[in-house]
Amino acid sequence: MERGASLAEVMACLLEALQQRDPATLAALAAQSARIANYAARVEQERSEHVHILDLAIGGSGTGIWDRDVQAGTIRYSPGWAAILGFDADELSTRIEDSYGRIHPDDLPKVRAAMQAHFEQRTPDYSVEHRIRCKDGSYKWIASRGKVVRRDAQGQALRMVGTTTDISALRVLSAQLQQHVELVTHLTDQVPGLVVQYRLSSQGLAAVTYASAGIREIYELTPEQVAQDPSLIERAIHPSDRAGYRASLAESAERLTPWHREYRVQLPTQGVRWRQADARPSRLQDGSTVWHGFVTDITERKETERQLLQLASVDDLTQLPNQRSFMARMEQELARLRGSPQARATVLMCDLDHFKRINDRYGHVRGDRVLQHFAAILRSQLRKDDGVGRVGGEEFAVVLSGASPAQALLFASRVQKRTLDTPWIEGDTRIALSVSIGIATMLADDADIAASLSRSDKALYRAKRAGRNRIELGES
Numbered sequence: 001m002e003r004g005a006s007l008a009e010v011m012a013c014l015l016e017a018l019q020q021r022d023p024a025t026l027a028a029l030a031a032q033s034a035r036i037a038n039y040a041a042r043v044e045q046e047r048s049e050h051v052h053i054l055d056l057a058i059g060g061s062g063t064g065i066w067d068r069d070v071q072a073g074t075i076r077y078s079p080g081w082a083a084i085l086g087f088d089a090d091e092l093s094t095r096i097e098d099s100y101g102r103i104h105p106d107d108l109p110k111v112r113a114a115m116q117a118h119f120e121q122r123t124p125d126y127s128v129e130h131r132i133r134c135k136d137g138s139y140k141w142i143a144s145r146g147k148v149v150r151r152d153a154q155g156q157a158l159r160m161v162g163t164t165t166d167i168s169a170l171r172v173l174s175a176q177l178q179q180h181v182e183l184v185t186h187l188t189d190q191v192p193g194l195v196v197q198y199r200l201s202s203q204g205l206a207a208v209t210y211a212s213a214g215i216r217e218i219y220e221l222t223p224e225q226v227a228q229d230p231s232l233i234e235r236a237i238h239p240s241d242r243a244g245y246r247a248s249l250a251e252s253a254e255r256l257t258p259w260h261r262e263y264r265v266q267l268p269t270q271g272v273r274w275r276q277a278d279a280r281p282s283r284l285q286d287g288s289t290v291w292h293g294f295v296t297d298i299t300e301r302k303e304t305e306r307q308l309l310q311l312a313s314v315d316d317l318t319q320l321p322n323q324r325s326f327m328a329r330m331e332q333e334l335a336r337l338r339g340s341p342q343a344r345a346t347v348l349m350c351d352l353d354h355f356k357r358i359n360d361r362y363g364h365v366r367g368d369r370v371l372q373h374f375a376a377i378l379r380s381q382l383r384k385d386d387g388v389g390r391v392g393g394e395e396f397a398v399v400l401s402g403a404s405p406a407q408a409l410l411f412a413s414r415v416q417k418r419t420l421d422t423p424w425i426e427g428d429t430r431i432a433l434s435v436s437i438g439i440a441t442m443l444a445d446d447a448d449i450a451a452s453l454s455r456s457d458k459a460l461y462r463a464k465r466a467g468r469n470r471i472e473l474g475e476s
Helices: 007-020 023-030 033-045 079-084 096-101 108-119 168-172 174-190 223-228 231-236 239-255 299-313 323-339 355-362 364-381 405-421 449-465
Strands: 063-069 074-077 126-133 139-151 157-166 194-200 206-211 259-267 271-283 289-297 345-352 387-390 395-401 424-426 429-431 435-442 471-473
Touching (some): 079 157, 323 345, 323 387, 323 449, 345 355, 355 429
Antiparallel strands (some): 139 157, 424 429
């Protein structure tokens, strides 16, 4: 076996030798047993040392993997790492000095110092954020994490592996999204969680031929349990995600394409958590398919994505969906109508009457609170499948899924009455409110969502022109 063999290759070779009981192969492997045993112990103790350079652990997440041969002065990068800087993998030199040459001159001393401190075992791991030059000459901020995974008898570092994450966007948004940065950084510190070898026979019989200790955290199972009953893993997957999990694995087996899947698990202690699986398949001579790969915990990353999506889709003042988010909801409703002849929907445009006077008389701060007050009124009248959004200063839009014009008129009447009956009050200040509403039917043969929005907007204009505090039905 070559010195630079990956963990997957070592595992595969060991498994093959053990299964075939080949004395010659076992004898050849015996010379490496001490090093393999030492590395296996590290894998069991620290999930962050499970790095398996197969470019499948965290593809598509803005993170890349690097593998450094300290004595040879070389470093290898995954295609994902190269993509962060705009390179193809074969464009990057493996010389470590070339790697240092890409680091921003102001950051190079601290990078070298952090690396040397870890080589000398003065720090438990290597962790630094710095700027790095891209192919186009620009600089990106990255977070680099790593650990020495092999030392010689004198304690000198031989091999080091780690991850690099593009944090440029997070640096720009750091004042607003510091918490998210910490979550993402914490996530990269934990990658990967589980090293696994999974085998599927040509008859469809599954076997987990290797599972690291990380399976206890990922699935709350033991290696012995899944070796005896591989179906325990699938049972841990959230019921809503099992079908997609099976289908993606079957497609990977059929086409021999890398397997990537994000899915939820439902665990006795941890509850519902998100997992990401990445593996590469290969076909054995007996027709079986074997995957070597990783499963990692991406729960925090998913929560970060959810919060970022909320920031991008919610109006900060009213906490209603913003215009972009509401338009996307309208697109969904139009698609639903086109797919079902019996489906129906109505669109309402609502505008607070004389809002400019309120702002001029009471000030913008109180004006904003009036908008929040009206947003709460709208929200209180919605059903689960309805959509609402703030689409202008004092203008709000509603889409009532499955509602006829008559039902929409009842909804509008409730909103109108509630607005009249509940003035905004703060201390001694009492502001009476009224609202004008235009209603239009969304049609399956509308060219786009703008058609129904235009009809409801015209109806709103008629309501305001007729004296305000009115409801008008638009033309179909």
